[in-house]
Amino acid sequence: MIKNILRLYFIMGSMNTQENDPLDVLEKALQGGVTCFQLREKGVASLQGQEKYSFAEKCMKLCQTYHVPFIVNDDVELALALNADGIHIGQEDEAAALVRKKIGPEKILGVSVHNVEEAFLAQKAGADYVGIGPVYTTSSKEDARIPAGTKVIEQVAIQYPNLPIVGIGGLTEGNLVPVIRAGGAGVALISAIASSQDPRNQAKQLRDKIEQVLEKE
Numbered sequence: 765m766i767k768n769i770l771r772l773y774f775i776m777g778s779m780n781t782q783e784n785d786p787l788d789v790l791e792k793a794l795q796g797g798v799t800c801f802q803l804r805e806k807g808v809a810s811l812q813g814q815e816k817y818s819f820a821e822k823c824m825k826l827c828q829t830y831h832v833p834f835i836v837n838d839d840v841e842l843a844l845a846l847n848a849d850g851i852h853i854g855q856e857d858e859a860a861a862l863v864r865k866k867i868g869p870e871k872i873l874g875v876s877v878h879n880v881e882e883a884f885l886a887q888k889a890g891a892d893y894v895g896i897g898p899v900y901t902t903s904s905k906e907d908a909r910i911p912a913g914t915k916v917i918e919q920v921a922i923q924y925p926n927l928p929i930v931g932i933g934g935l936t937e938g939n940l941v942p943v944i945r946a947g948g949a950g951v952a953l954i955s956a957i958a959s960s961q962d963p964r965n966q967a968k969q970l971r972d973k974i975e976q977v978l979e980k981e
């Protein structure tokens with residue numbers, strides 16, 4: 765069930781782990797209990813072509829070992845070539861309805877939205893979940909919009925109670941509770957785990973915190 769995989773949604777690209785090996789960081793995050801992984805290989809230092817494909821394939825194999833869904837950000841052709849579990853697209857990427865047609869009904873389709881109207885259109889186009897953010901200031905996305913807090917999460921959760929939501933943007937163990945209280949099924953994050961010197965323990969602490977809050981909802 766989609767809501768369950770959104771609980772602790774780790775997102776990372778090879779450029780997010782500084783001097784650490786991204787595959788090692790990913791394996792530790794999987795051991796720590798992340799519930800979904802998205803490869804977001806984009807930006808100036810990102811891998812391209814065959815290097816990107818090989819890295820993505822290694823990430824996917826790790827996710828398969830830990831029975832965690834493997835999602836590709838933006839790159840529909842890469843997701844199809846790998847037979848990934850799903851794809852995540854934003855408003856400036858390929859149209860959601862077209863992507864749904866390309867990947868078929870069984871794959872996971874996530875869409876970034878910033879307001880109720882975009883959430884409505886995403887659901888109509890066949891999105892399985894929406895990413896809403898940035899909740900707080902983020903250092904992981906150069907073209908991030910102004911942080912909106914949890915206001916849009918609340919609005920979308922009220923309007924479309926059956927549309928799974930994951931919050932994103934500057935999320936940490938210390939500030940994620942409002943995202944769940946606002947109606948998020950989970951939290952998506954990059955640097956809280958990717959920049960940690962102990963990704964496994966950080967993932968475990970985040971997962972425990974999220975489960976604790978969800979139990980009270």
Ligand SMILES: Nc1nc(C(F)(F)F)ncc1COP(=O)(O)OP(=O)(O)O
Binds near residue numbers: 775874
């Ligand atoms: N990768 C993402 N994943 C999520 C998820 F929902 F998975 F948490 N939400 C939002 C994004 C942002 O994706 P990005 O490609 O950087 O920007 P844009 O949305 O502008 O295309």
Ligand SMILES: [Mg+2]
Binds near residue numbers: 852
């Ligand atoms: Mg995108």
